[in-house]
Amino acid sequence: MSEAAENVAAQPAEGSIIDTRYWHALDDGRVQCDVCPRACKLRDGQRGLCFVRGAEAGRIKLFSYGRSSGFCVDPIEKKPLNHFLPGTSVLSFGTAGCNLACKFCQNWDMSKSREMDTLADSAGPEDLAQAAERLGCASIAFTYNDPVVFMEYAIDAAQAGRARGIKSVAVTAGYMCAEPRAEFYRHMDAANVDLKAFTERFYYKICGGALAPVLETLEYLKRETNVWFEITTLLIPGENDSDGELDQMTLWIVENLGPDVPLHFTAFHPDYKLRDKPHTPHATLIRAYDIARSCGLKHVYVGNVDDALRSSTYCAGCGERLIERTRYTISDSKIDHGGACVQCGAALTGVFDGAPGHWGTRRVPVRLGGFLSR
């Protein structure tokens, strides 16, 4: 048994500070968190970069268990996931804190929050599962900030969801160490992994992280799990959108993950600490789309723009438009209940359970406390 595995997590209670499992003691009296490659080395009273994990009483604790920055019912396509129970709704929630420091973060008010009052809403794992069921959601998504930093809470919520037939979705940057990663993904049904760029320079300079561990997570998901996953790359003008980089990235995906993994290119808007860059032109998304298709990827999408042609899903067998989409609205579907093309019978890669749903573009904020008391 590893040092980390010997650290037994205490039984969590809603809204409490809990013990965690993945850490070890250092010779100099500090403790090191082993959840992500940042490997924060902390003395009692100090918090890690994510701020929600920190050292107390010679152990690493999670300070945000059972607390959320808010809940919302979203279309699953917003995560984005286009091949996972299309057209269904998902109960989205996040906490606070993140283990990367992306200068372009589009959720920075939550991910960079150091104020626990950001976590105004609270709900235990069973509350979340019950709410998802009552709201008619097919899944729960751990999103807004990276669930890596609140993995214990996410795992407990996923287990409670599974017991009610609700699936779990991680929206993550994939910056995680091997041992906690294996535990985390045992409980997930789907993931959208941000592949922020394909250079170590970008990860180091813009995100304060590293590319290699993210690629390891993607390879791990492909080779060692049944988790359905899709990839998202936010294209930032002049930073990660050159032909050469897009060519290398999409070739790597084809060679290492296979041509069936869906890839989403989304448009950047100036935010947080990266306000000197322009919005991503639609033409850049089209160029990236064309490069990815020419490198062999079968399912490529553009996001944050109106582009029905490149937001729809096509049959890899006969080319038929199988799911016609504009942003998050499905206007037509030509797949059977198991996800096969009704024209040629080729199976569409993904997770399907009946005909696509009709949730559409609605985004419905939910106060769980009030909802569950009714």
Ligand code: SF4
């Ligand atoms: S999860 Fe948080 S505390 Fe742990 S190593 Fe990563 S940033 Fe540091």
